[in-house]
Amino acid sequence: MTESFTERFAARLAGYGDRPCIEFEGRWFSGAEIAGYGSGLTGLLERAGLDARAPVGLVVRNRYAHAAATIGLLAADRPVVMIYSFQSPEAIAADIERLDVAAVLADPQDWTDPVTAAAEGIGAARVELGARAPTLAGVGVPRPRRPIGGALAILTSGTTGAPKRFVVRSAVLEHTVFSVTGGQAAPDEPPELAYWPLGGIGGVCQLVTAIYVGKRMALLERFSVPAWVQVVKTHRLRRVGVQPAVVRMLLEADLPAADLSSLDFVMCGSGPLDVATRDAFEQRYGVPVLTAYGATEFAGSVCAWTPDLYREFGARKRESSGRVLPGVRVRILDADTGAEVPTGQSGILTAQVPLLGPDWIRTTDIASIDADGFITLHGRADGAINRGGFKILPETVRAVLISHPQVRDAGVVGVPDGRLGEVPFAAVETVAGARVTEDDLLAVIREALPAHHVPVAVAFVDELPRTPSLKVSVPGVAALYRRAS
Template identity: 65%
Template sequence: MSFTETFAAGFTSYGDRPCIEFEGRWHTGDEVTGYAAAVDAALREAGADAHAPIGLVVRNRLPHAAAIAGSLAGGRWVSMIYSFQSPEAIARDIEQLRPAAVVADAEDWTEPVTAAATRCGIGGVALAPQGPRVVTVGSGATAAAPSAGLSILTSGTTGPPKRQSISEAVLERTVFSVTGGLFASPQDPPELSYWPFGGIGVCQLIAGFATGKRIVLLERFSVEDWVRAVRTHRIPRAGVQPAVVRMLLDADVEPGDLSSLQFLISASGPLDPTTRDEFEQRFGIPIRLAYGATEFAGSVCAWTPDMVEQFGAAKRDSVGRPLPDTQVRIVDPDTGAQMPTGQRGVLEARIAVLSPDWIRTTDIASMDADGFVTLHGRADGAIIRGGFKILPETVRQALLTHPGVRDACVVGVPDDRLGQVPFAAVEPTRGQPVPHSEDLRQWVRAALPVHHVPVAVVTVDELPRTPSLKVRLPDVAALYEAVRVNG
């Protein structure tokens, strides 16, 4: 049986039982599959044949979850498009992708998006709680995809977000990495899903459907909604970004509200040891570190109960061992030579179902004699903003396209809630009006996903430089402190 068939069986198994809770209401399996069937009918009406690939301007909402699951179960390929970017950027994504049809929330069918679909001969379907409707009718010229699958987005570590293809075979591996191959029973606590569907967060949704597990869906994270879900449904474990740990502490959540949690899994960025200690002491809930990436379509390293029992205390700062189907090595970033046990280098991984080749990351790591991996930061200077990875050069290049900007520097600065945020300093173009900070922030917003937008932009006569004319990053960061002090 193919993964598509297995997934379809899981997706249609709920019947009249609860399937997804969204905005405080449970929706049955029949309701969710019914909405998925309506989306498929609308796609056909819009000119997209049964297996034609589609683009999805995705939001964490019930209609979008149904559209994703129904498309995969029906054999379609779905390419994600971030909704949290400007209408012009969404339109550019559509023109570059050229799918047979685009599915988007009704609010995302703005004039630029509609114009792009019409100009490219692409069918369009609008999602709304009451049901989908056709917005544009396409030419139907796009060839069918060879199989079902997903193209998900990175958060932009090496530039603008890239799409990572996840074929049927890889999806099967992804589900296993999330569930360990275990299927759910109706009595099991539900899965709590709030990570953005445009990226690796969709894998949690797919795993839930594939194994017949109930899902509590949040459109976005808030402490109040997340705690309510944990408290109400007695959720035993959940994956969180490091920023969430800090937010739970700052909100002074009652420990009893989280008493069902056996542990939390922290991923997507470094968790400050002090924050981890404070959380564990206040709530009595251990936090385990894990490691995965969009490029690997799921987890690379994790802890098992046996590992925790034998090594948990001694190797607390590790992200665990590589998964059974995964090989990991630590190499010298310049020579590629494998580093000795315990020495730091750049992490590379090889997963047969993805590629026969070693895939290099930008993560600095070490591996001990027992095979446990510990992360030590990033090799590329990326800013980790609440779980989203931002390469400073990406934001700098966007600023440099502004006619009023001569040069720019972008650095990460500390933020109590998100860990780090981008801050920019620019030199104005001589002979041009000096751009205002808010104008430059909006300029970046129009070019890149919203998490790339600097918290502030200051204009200086000259950027601080070293004798070799390189910009002095600590001095740029100090400019942000001046902004904070002076308001």
């Protein structure tokens, strides 16, 4: 009988033994400790009378206990539904009530009165994820729960609206691992640096991949430049995954190049990275930036750059997000007719990932694919602004804004207009000491783009509103316009 992904994952976890597995807040936890945390947790769930396939809800934080709980649940083949902790207690409680999970797992600080009442209201068992061991705070009322149909229900980034959950089957996690490693990771490599939110696909990719290939992992509760650099320097990391916002932060920090000298490359995903920032980072630190494109519904990447591809094509295809991964098929379709467009033309990206099944998955991303199989992203179709019949892609306006030397980052959204339906509005973060004005930026846009692309207003903010995965939040930028009007 063929061994399942879950069985292989559990075996890899057991294979650590007393070797270090996860570093958190300066302490290494062994594989045996993590396996013990997981078995203790599953034992509590059994004591509470939960069916083995009943989903449990995890109010997730980037802490050792939450990572160990996720690993333990996956190894035990217990379905887990992620709940973001980056919400008010009332919002967490509403999620619990809506999900109707059999148990709720949360850090002691998240067991607020509203969360406790919500768990008790649906008859869910209550588990406190202590720093060293989980404890059962309430048994709940065992009853049949609707299965989720997979191993994990992870959260989308929430860039354009409230985060949604996407169910990932355990077999699909094979693709997750391959999209991170390209099949070339080894246990004796330096640790994986994990700081992406564990409730989303980025954090899950890092967590699952590290255990599956037997690597160590350095876990950060949240990103900061000093903490990130400290891990890179201490462990002499050779590669690390980053978001576009992090590339900009590292560039702006103007670090000594020696701080990043161990890196062979950084892999950048979770959103578009403009060519100017990519070029500036590479010139400043001498570290190649290999971009990738994926989405939650693909449980990993669809295309990516590799070091070999970078050496051959990097200078000629700077705007591309990389070549389609082996085994993945991509089509670019006309948004109106659904017909496949010729090579090089833009349309809606659809992809077929074998481990996900035979269906073609249609995204809302506008892309093109060239004759060499490289994909270039051009924005999101669902974010297009219809200004009196003229279509505007926010990324087109944003690209002009961030080309200004005094603009660190920007967000562009459509806002209601009584006459034209929608008009573009922009919010920008500027670099320290910037003296740029709204008129300056509008003039730059007028010079670069047709008149209908010019925003009705530009707001200057100290920090753009962001999702937990550090993407600019569209609802958050729209709220800035409402507050200003």
